[in-house]
Amino acid sequence: MNIHEYQARALLKAQGIPMLDGDVASTPTEAEAIARRLGGTVVIKAQVHAGGRGKAGGVRLAKSPGEALDHASEILGMEIKGLTVQKVLVVPAAEISSESYVGLIMDRETQRPVFMVSSAGGVDIEEVAQKTPEKIVRFPVDPTYGLFPHQALRLALGLYMDFGQVKAAAKIMEQLYAAFVANGASLAEINPLVTTPHGRVLALDAKIVIDDNELFWRPDLGLLRDETAEEPSEAAARRANLSFIKLDGDVGCVVNGAGLAMATMDLVKYYGGEPANFLDIGGSSSPEKVINALKIITADRHVKAILFNIFGGITRTDDVANGLVAATRQFKVSVPIVIRLTGTNEAEAIRILNAVGMTALSDMDEAVARVVKLAKEAA
Amino acid sequence: MSIFADETTRLLVQGITGREGSFHARQMLEYGTNLVAGVTPGKGGQRFEGKVPVFDTVAEAVAATGANTTVIYVPPMAAAAAIIEAADGAIPLIVCITEGIPVMHMSRTMPFVRSRGVRLIGPNCPGLITPGSRAKIGIIPGNICTAGRVGLVSRSGTLTYEVVNHLTRAGVGQSTCVGIGGDPIIGTNFIDCLRAFQDDPGTDAIVMIGEIGGTDEQSAALFVKAHVTKPVVGFIAGQTAPKGRRMGHAGAIISGSSGTAEEKLAAFEAAGIGIMRRPVDVIDLLRKRM
Numbered sequence: 072m073n074i075h076e077y078q079a080r081a082l083l084k085a086q087g088i089p090m091l092d093g094d095v096a097s098t099p100t101e102a103e104a105i106a107r108r109l110g111g112t113v114v115i116k117a118q119v120h121a122g123g124r125g126k127a128g129g130v131r132l133a134k135s136p137g138e139a140l141d142h143a144s145e146i147l148g149m150e151i152k153g154l155t156v157q158k159v160l161v162v163p164a165a166e167i168s169s170e171s172y173v174g175l176i177m178d179r180e181t182q183r184p185v186f187m188v189s190s191a192g193g194v195d196i197e198e199v200a201q202k203t204p205e206k207i208v209r210f211p212v213d214p215t216y217g218l219f220p221h222q223a224l225r226l227a228l229g230l231y232m233d234f235g236q237v238k239a240a241a242k243i244m245e246q247l248y249a250a251f252v253a254n255g256a257s258l259a260e261i262n263p264l265v266t267t268p269h270g271r272v273l274a275l276d277a278k279i280v281i282d283d284n285e286l287f288w289r290p291d292l293g294l295l296r297d298e299t300a301e302e303p304s305e306a307a308a309r310r311a312n313l314s315f316i317k318l319d320g321d322v323g324c325v326v327n328g329a330g331l332a333m334a335t336m337d338l339v340k341y342y343g344g345e346p347a348n349f350l351d352i353g354g355s356s357s358p359e360k361v362i363n364a365l366k367i368i369t370a371d372r373h374v375k376a377i378l379f380n381i382f383g384g385i386t387r388t389d390d391v392a393n394g395l396v397a398a399t400r401q402f403k404v405s406v407p408i409v410i411r412l413t414g415t416n417e418a419e420a421i422r423i424l425n426a427v428g429m430t431a432l433s434d435m436d437e438a439v440a441r442v443v444k445l446a447k448e449a450a
Numbered sequence: 451m452s453i454f455a456d457e458t459t460r461l462l463v464q465g466i467t468g469r470e471g472s473f474h475a476r477q478m479l480e481y482g483t484n485l486v487a488g489v490t491p492g493k494g495g496q497r498f499e500g501k502v503p504v505f506d507t508v509a510e511a512v513a514a515t516g517a518n519t520t521v522i523y524v525p526p527m528a529a530a531a532a533i534i535e536a537a538d539g540a541i542p543l544i545v546c547i548t549e550g551i552p553v554m555h556m557s558r559t560m561p562f563v564r565s566r567g568v569r570l571i572g573p574n575c576p577g578l579i580t581p582g583s584r585a586k587i588g589i590i591p592g593n594i595c596t597a598g599r600v601g602l603v604s605r606s607g608t609l610t611y612e613v614v615n616h617l618t619r620a621g622v623g624q625s626t627c628v629g630i631g632g633d634p635i636i637g638t639n640f641i642d643c644l645r646a647f648q649d650d651p652g653t654d655a656i657v658m659i660g661e662i663g664g665t666d667e668q669s670a671a672l673f674v675k676a677h678v679t680k681p682v683v684g685f686i687a688g689q690t691a692p693k694g695r696r697m698g699h700a701g702a703i704i705s706g707s708s709g710t711a712e713e714k715l716a717a718f719e720a721a722g723i724g725i726m727r728r729p730v731d732v733i734d735l736l737r738k739r740m
Contacts (some may be wrong), residue, residue, distance in 0.1 A: 257634070337687065
């Protein structure tokens with residue numbers, strides 16, 4: 072789960088990581104008031120779940136409250152990578168002597184949280200990683216013990232010459248690790264970690280991604296979710312326990328299992344079509360899930376035909392058939408549906424569908440080729 | 451012959467009285483799996499389906515039945531503890547089906563599993579099946595499999611069934627099918643399975659099914675090039691997946707890769723792995739190579 076920068080700042084602040092005071096605004100006048108309260112030059116930063124905000128024009132300097140109002144008016148409502156900006160963070164502009172990068176990620180390969188630290192921080196850190204990887208120090212933390220003080224110190228010694236700054240940075244490393252663990256994060260990042268002309272070490276930006284699997288037993292973390300920052304159909308799908316990503320094509324896809332769902336999209340493309348979505352109804356799929364899936368897909372006006380691709384293992388294909396029948400009774404589906412069912416309780420599923428005049432195919436390629444053809448005819 | 455599961459398998463089911471555990475324990479029994487014990491704390495002394503003894507702890511189950519493999523169906527919050535209990539009981543093969551275990555739990559669990567020298571498959575995986583020994587450990591539907599000499603390893607669940615189904619319908623049997631799971635931290639990876647299939651005299655060719663994300667497929671391709679003499683064919687799901695609105699830089703920095711299908715397919719190509727554009731292509735590609 073992605074959270075906003077202002078929320079990540081609060082989680083880091085709770086561990087004591089030093090940063091400049093700021094506040095979040097939903098309207099230009101709120102932004103103006105915050106700028107007035109902070110005084111001096113401020114930065115207006117778009118709060119949106121996408122990288123590359125600065126390069127998209129979503130981060131701007133304002134020298135006065137009036138400028139803050141103007142910039143906030145422009146940034147609020149702006150689209151960045153398909154997401155509309157609903158909030159801005161207003162923070163004092165810092166005087167910067169140096170920019171470093173400190174990231175902590177749960178690494179697949181070492182199976183541990185790994186620190187990545189570089190004195191070459193800033194927006195081009197990925198370029199640094201590619202061209203001069205030796206400028207990034209990596210350190211895997213043993214999760215049984217956590218980060219020891221001497222390890223934090225060694226990481227910080229790689230950043231600064233001044234020992235006061237080294238000590239401050241080491242403390243920040245420990246605090247970042249504590250925030251990572253306390254919030255079930257899969258990523259926590261400060262970019263940049265800056266030094267000021269007065270010698271202070273400050274976090275100027277904060278990013279935290281929370282492991283979705285933590286949310287079940289950490290409802291407090293779930294409260295950080297901002298549904299207004301999500302694609303509306305994706306938020307609706309999540310509430311219905313469906314895994315859904317909206318795409319730009321016209322062939323709606325309802326599939327069980329993420330791998331098969333991706334392979335289905337690939338096959339739609341292979342046969343000359345464009346998938347309208349990724350949708351995984353999951354393992355134990357009740358009829359309700361099928362109804363919700365159809366509601367979400369038919370709400371997309373670009374969808375010209377819908378494909379059901381179900382390989383029953385845990386999923387009972389008769390549940391899916393019952394859901395399909397119930398859904399078409401509840402609301403009219405005005406585009407053609409192609410159904411491919413095979414596996415657990417297949418005979419029963421086909422009987423249920425046939426009873427209401429629907430038919431099912433058993434071959435995936437045949438079903439995909441047919442739905443692509445139907446979508447093309449309707450276009 | 452096969453890998454990881456055969457006629458010597460003596461299976462324990464952790465969470466045997468739960469909704470998922472009992473359903474799949476029945477399916478495994480029906481398939482012919484040598485299911486010798488179940489564990490559910492507080493239900494010790496019961497018999498599952500009137501015959502399989504249920505114990506309170508893994509240690510009791512192992513002592514009484516000689517179980518050498520366990521499959522875990524306990525809920526996400528208790529699953530890491532169940533893995534640790536199984537490892538502490540020195541069960542050589544632990545298969546965890548449970549989906550939704552926090553990654554931090556797995557990060558703390560894996561060092562313990564390694565310290566006990568046992569193998570974990572999963573979590574968040576469909577398990578494995580050796581049709582020739584009627585050994586089904588997990589949730590892969592038995593009726594779509596048939597005994598033979600092709601080994602299959604996959605990160606996915608239902609996509610595995612799709613490919614296995616194509617194999618079986620074309621008369622191509624399987625030595626063992628293994629689902630390694632899609633979580634960031636898993637106990638057994640592609641390379642572990644490729645090595646086992648390479649060493650297995652009962653396997654003549656290998657099918658590998660990957661997905662976008664991470665670099666496991668790329669590492670596996672390098673391993674194939676260096677160490678696997680048997681024919682390998684592969685599929686990558688997500689060739690048309692959109693580029694995400696990725697947050698933060700750490701993911702790209704740590705792997706030095708964006709984990710795209712193109713990168714993975716290029717790695718397959720460089721290793722001489724036959725590339726399936728569609729699941730059904732598995733048949734022709736294998737026939738050309740075997």
